[in-house]
Amino acid sequence: MENVIIIGAGGHAKVIADIVLRQGDRLLGFLDDSPNATGAYGIPVLGKVADYPLWPNARFLIGIGSAAVRQRFVNELRDIRWHTAIHPTAVISPLGTSIGEGTVVMANAVVNPGTTVGRHCILNTGSIVEHDNTIGDYVHISAGAKTAGTVTIGRNTWLGIGATVSNDLTVCPDCMIGAGTVVVKDIDAPGTYVGVPARRLE
Ligand SMILES: CC(C)(COP(=O)(O)OP(=O)(O)OC[C@H]1O[C@@H](n2cnc3c(N)ncnc32)[C@H](O)[C@@H]1OP(=O)(O)O)[C@@H](O)C(=O)NCCC(=O)NCCS
Incomplete structure (x- = not known):
């Protein structure tokens, strides 16, 4: 079982949350830079995207539909372990x-x-x-x-x-x-x- 964090907290991220839970992994929460980001279904927003090093043992997924944004995060977030x-x-x-x-x-x-x-x-x-x-x-x-x-x-x-x-x-x-x-x-x-x-x- 992996500890998983999703970057983004919008609609696409919620669908991914559902998949992570169905895979039997532990979903720790979402990271999102929007001040209006709220968790969903009891799953919390843990912090901003830049906070990701606080969970060195977690695996991460990007829950954002835009390919350009996904690519930017992949380029910017160093030493991160991606989940599938x-x-x-x-x-x-x-x-x-x-x-x-x-x-x-x-x-x-x-x-x-x-x-x-x-x-x-x-x-x-x-x-x-x-x-x-x-x-x-x-x-x-x-x-x-x-x-x-x-x-x-x-x-x-x-x-x-x-x-x-x-x-x-x-x-x-x-x-x-x-x-x-x-x-x-x-x-x-x-x-x-x-x-x-x-x-x-x-
Ligand atoms: C292709 C797309 C990005 C174009 O958006 P846009 O640049 O805002 O284009 P417009 O809505 O201004 O439409 C421009 C012209 O293309 C036509 N058009 C737009 N999308 C079309 C489509 N999918 N099929 C046929 N014609 C289309 C419009 O009717 C319009 O024609 P007109 O100039 O003769 O009136 C958008 O229509 C689209 O299909 N998005 C996909 C959304 C999607 O699949 N979401 C899934 C999420 S899982």
Whole structure:
């Protein structure tokens, strides 16, 4: 059993709290810089983010949806031990998969064989990552979004809720793929893409 602290105390952090508790770990509380941050469900706010060295034996997760913010904390918070949270209903193949540290896999998410998921990613509720994918660091695959077989998603890219990426495609780093968007060709330039099929939003 690990002692776990979540950085952030908003809605996303609460979902992660639920996963940590379901994993059977001990959730010590949240760290949040907002003066208005309150705990939730009896779980306290322990202090500010900079207070993290006060718990040298804890493991930490970042409960913040923004990839840029997650990346900033990973760069700034030295000598910190990251936790990986996997909801007990998530299905992660044991065959050739790996899940990077700091990543959160939510309820009913599926990761199929041969897939590598990077560090500090979010595989949100009911997302499906098919076989032989490469998912870069800080990627967020929103609730119900899907990637077909042999897809590569570049670092920091966010697939919106219900988005789909068809098989054998690459989406480059730093893209926002809008809710419900269907990607049917490689995306080579960072930007926001929406619609069916995906088109770049100028
Ligand atoms: C893609 C997105 C970021 C664009 O937001 P935005 O830059 O504020 O864009 P706007 O809302 O101003 O929309 C600009 C245009 O794109 C269209 N558009 C926006 N999102 C779209 C989408 N997902 N699919 C199709 N068209 C979309 C709008 O209808 C609008 O078209 P118009 O100019 O013809 O009127 C946002 O719409 C989105 O999809 N966010 C994802 C949210 C999400 O998945 N959250 C999940 C949390 S788990």
